[in-house]
Each structure stands twice: as C-alpha cells, then as structure tokens.
Amino acid sequence: MTNVVIVGQGYVGLPLAQGAVHAGLSVIGFDLSVHTVENLNAGKSHIDDLHNDDIKSMLAAGYRASSDPAVIQTANVVVICVPTPLGAAGSPDLTAVKAATTTISNNLSAGALVVLESTTYPGTTNDLIRPILESPGRVLDRDFHLAFSPERIDPGNDTYGLKNTPKVVGGVSKKSTDVAAAFYAQFVDTVVTTKGAKEAETAKLLENTYRHINIALVNEMARFCHELDIDLWNVIEAAKTKPFGFQAFYPGPGVGGHCIPIDPNYLSYEVRKSLGYPFKFVELAEEINNSMPAYVVGRVQDILNGAEQSLKGSSVLLLGVTYKANIADKRESPATPIAQLLIAKGASVSYHDPNVDSWNVAGTTLHAAADLHEAVQSADIVLLLQNHAQYEPDALSNKAHLFFDTRGVTTTSSAIRL
Structure with missing residues (x-):
C-alpha cells in the first residue's frame, strides 16, 4: 500500500x-x-x-x-x-x-x-x-x-x-x-x-499570469468606458457571442485569492533575477489591478458628490468581503484595501457577508450586519464587492439610497455599475 x-x-x-x-x-x-x-x-x-x-x-x-x-x-x-x-x-x-x-x-x-x-x-x-x-x-x-x-x-x-x-x-x-x-x-x-520540473513550475505561473493580464485589460477598459459613457458589461456580452478566438473576462474591484495576486510575481521575479530585465506585461497588469481599490473608492466619492453628499461622514456598506463568491476565504481580498481607504477618508464602514462573521480592518474588528435589508436601507451608499448567491442585487439596489455594483450583475436603473 x-x-x-x-x-x-x-x-x-x-x-x-x-x-x-x-x-x-x-x-x-x-x-x-x-x-x-x-x-x-x-x-x-x-x-x-x-x-x-x-x-x-x-x-x-x-x-x-x-x-x-x-x-x-x-x-x-x-x-x-x-x-x-x-x-x-x-x-x-x-x-x-x-x-x-x-x-x-x-x-x-x-x-x-x-x-x-x-x-x-x-x-x-x-x-x-x-x-x-x-x-x-x-x-x-x-x-x-x-x-x-x-x-x-x-x-x-x-x-x-x-x-x-x-x-x-x-x-x-x-x-x-x-x-x-x-x-x-x-x-x-x-x-x-511535462518535459521536466521547470516546465511544470512555469505552466502553473502561465495559467494565472494569463488570467492576471486579461483581468487587467478589462479593468483598464472599465475606466475609459466609464468616461466615454460605454457600457462595458454590454460590450463583453456582445463580444463573447463570437464562438472562437475570444474568452470573456470581467472587471472588478481588484484581484484576490491565493493565486492571481501572487503567482505572476514569482514569474516576474525570476525573469528579473535571472535575465536582468522586466516582464513588462506582468508588471503593468500588477499596476493596473492593484490600483482598482483606489479607483473604486474614487468612484464612490464621485457618486456621493453627485448626490450632494461628502464621503467624509457618510455610512458605506460593503456587501461581500471575500475574494470570491460563495466562499469564506478573505486572502488578498480587495475588500480590505477598499475598506482601509474609505476609513482613511473619514467614511463610516460596515459590511455584510453571509460567510464572514467578523473581519479585521486596520486593526479594528468589524462584525457583519445582522439584518441585510436593514443595513442596506440605512447606509448612505451600498457597495457590492462580491455577489454571493444569497444576494438579490436588483432587489437590494432598489432599497438602497445609492448602490454601486462592481460586479456588473444588476439590471435596474437604480444601480450604478463599475
């Protein structure tokens, strides 16, 4: 045996x-x-x-x-x-x-x-x-x-x-x-x-670097599409009807988990160490994806300004603080830097996540809101970061004063999408 x-x-x-x-x-x-x-x-x-x-x-x-x-x-x-x-x-x-x-x-x-x-x-x-x-x-x-x-x-x-x-x-x-x-x-x-251990090691890095770079592509597109008044989510839905040569990737508030935020750095590190020059695609993707939490907070501030409210002193409810939907894993979740930036700008931050009872942000332990609908209705702005199966985004957006959807899952006019 x-x-x-x-x-x-x-x-x-x-x-x-x-x-x-x-x-x-x-x-x-x-x-x-x-x-x-x-x-x-x-x-x-x-x-x-x-x-x-x-x-x-x-x-x-x-x-x-x-x-x-x-x-x-x-x-x-x-x-x-x-x-x-x-x-x-x-x-x-x-x-x-x-x-x-x-x-x-x-x-x-x-x-x-x-x-x-x-x-x-x-x-x-x-x-x-x-x-x-x-x-x-x-x-x-x-x-x-x-x-x-x-x-x-x-x-x-x-x-x-x-x-x-x-x-x-x-x-x-x-x-x-x-x-x-x-x-x-x-x-x-x-x-x-594979041919050897090096090839197996590099195959893993290629898999996640591929995702990392393509996510960065749509994250950058999300920014200029917003400025040009183009619905990127609709663009992606149209593009993915092509039966060959295209794979859909989606923008979001940042990348998280144990792979995408970390693995490409291992490949970039080895290229620089062994060859002395940068892996430009990876480093650019890293820059774009790492900047998304700050971009999201900037959009939150703009949305509040449009409603004649200041971010400072406003109550912000974060929905879903894990790095992926329907799990409890918070490793490298973009929710953490987003919460930290909001707090630094004077916002009052709370959260709801059916998979996370408590959450440590900037040295402070937060506890999940007990009543989802009450929390949504009482917040100045609701920020959907992770679309867990328990959520009904359209219904929640209709109850919120302001609803910012970073996952592109809402269909109501009351929601603002990334």
Whole structure:
C-alpha cells in the first residue's frame, strides 16, 4: 500500500488528502498547527470545500492528522503543500518550503517520492529542494525521487475538483516524472507529464499570469468606458457571442485569492533575477489591478458628490468581503484595501457577508450586519464587492439610497455599475 504524508493541511493539502485516502491509500496529514491537527482528528473542517462530514468520512477511511514529523519516516510519498506568499518588496517567500523540505530530509525513507505542489518560480524544485534532500549523501532516483505538480484547487467550484481536473507533473528526471505520474494516476483521471520540473513550475505561473493580464485589460477598459459613457458589461456580452478566438473576462474591484495576486510575481521575479530585465506585461497588469481599490473608492466619492453628499461622514456598506463568491476565504481580498481607504477618508464602514462573521480592518474588528435589508436601507451608499448567491442585487439596489455594483450583475436603473 502507498503510504502518503501530505505536509500542510490547508486549501490544497486537505483536498489532496481526501482524494488519496478515498482511493485506498494510507494518508497522514502533517501540519505544524496543533489546533488544526486536533480539529481534523475530531472531524472538524477549516476550509470551504470540505465540510465536517467530509473529514469524518476521511477519518473512517483511515486518514489521520499529525504534528509529529516522525510520521514522514513511514511514507513512500511525501507531498509539500505549504504557503508561498510574497515577502519584502514582492519577492518570493519560500521560508515554509525550505522548512518543510528540511524536515522531510531529516525523516525521509529510502526510495521515497517527494513532490512539491506549492506555487513557486521556475527552478525551485531542482535548485532548492533537491540539494536539501541530497545533503545527507542521497542520490536522485536511487535514494529518492523528486517532482513538481502544481495545485489546481479552485475553492467553491462544484464542477471541477481534484479528480476530474488534469494533473500536470514534471520530475527533475525522467524516472522521477514516471514515479510521480504513477502516484497521481491512482486518484486523478488525467495526468499530463511535462518535459521536466521547470516546465511544470512555469505552466502553473502561465495559467494565472494569463488570467492576471486579461483581468487587467478589462479593468483598464472599465475606466475609459466609464468616461466615454460605454457600457462595458454590454460590450463583453456582445463580444463573447463570437464562438472562437475570444474568452470573456470581467472587471472588478481588484484581484484576490491565493493565486492571481501572487503567482505572476514569482514569474516576474525570476525573469528579473535571472535575465536582468522586466516582464513588462506582468508588471503593468500588477499596476493596473492593484490600483482598482483606489479607483473604486474614487468612484464612490464621485457618486456621493453627485448626490450632494461628502464621503467624509457618510455610512458605506460593503456587501461581500471575500475574494470570491460563495466562499469564506478573505486572502488578498480587495475588500480590505477598499475598506482601509474609505476609513482613511473619514467614511463610516460596515459590511455584510453571509460567510464572514467578523473581519479585521486596520486593526479594528468589524462584525457583519445582522439584518441585510436593514443595513442596506440605512447606509448612505451600498457597495457590492462580491455577489454571493444569497444576494438579490436588483432587489437590494432598489432599497438602497445609492448602490454601486462592481460586479456588473444588476439590471435596474437604480444601480450604478463599475
């Protein structure tokens, strides 16, 4: 039986553990957080995509969580699923990856496969992880195998999950690629192998850079279309009727989540570090997308001015503060800088989100409005940032004094769209 230890039991590692354990593999989820481990072993989930019943089903199938690194000694497959945030000045922070790899190296069994799933810049698997694993005198493909396989978890996606989303795999050698591909083929329908680890690493970055740049395109169009009195939302609906050569992207208040605001920076960083020149498309997209929260606040101010009200002293209600609809994840959500800017300009900010009970903004803990309709009616302006399924935007816009829709979902004349 394949014994698997998955390092990191968050949004990536926990669904991976679920897929592996239900395929009949012996799975241990390793996490440094004792609190997370205790909750998982008690059948309690801490991520959107898995509920408590899912964790209980995993436990019944043999899964368990542990914070003891000694569990790695029993594994013939170890998968790294730890955070890779941005550090100072936008540079990659691989602290967690280095620490995890060192722990693995100290406990690795002979012949084990090690796979990195955490997003990173090209060359990390071979240039950073491989030397750590080889440092005790191990030899690649004799004493261990090593590969990269980018995570493609999309929180809240009911159509595509781990099993039916093709899995890209690239080893630092052909043998390692084959071993890693065979592992994932046990619980993923389609495994796509690449030329090597660098190609697999770059494929992940290309996927999200593609989205990042196209979102920036429509965000910039939103600005000049507003000035030219052009309904961009209607433009997009018309353009996407073309059955080839066009994919619809939509403007918004900014980009959020664990991928788009971060991953393209890893690619830009590697280009600058290795080649000495900028990845201009990425850096321009970053500039545009990062400026959207300030643009949204400027539009709020203009809307209030048009109603002969000042932003300072006005009550602003934010609807939906997560980075994506119908989930509770607030990572890199544009709602945070928007709230901070509004507060800095003297506005009184409140929020409603059916998925978020409390929210920390600028050191202050805010609590979600208890009554949505009462909150909408009492605010000077309502700002729709995330269109959760529980919302009825047209009905809410008709109840609001002023309603600014940054998601283009309203159809009433009472709403103002981005």
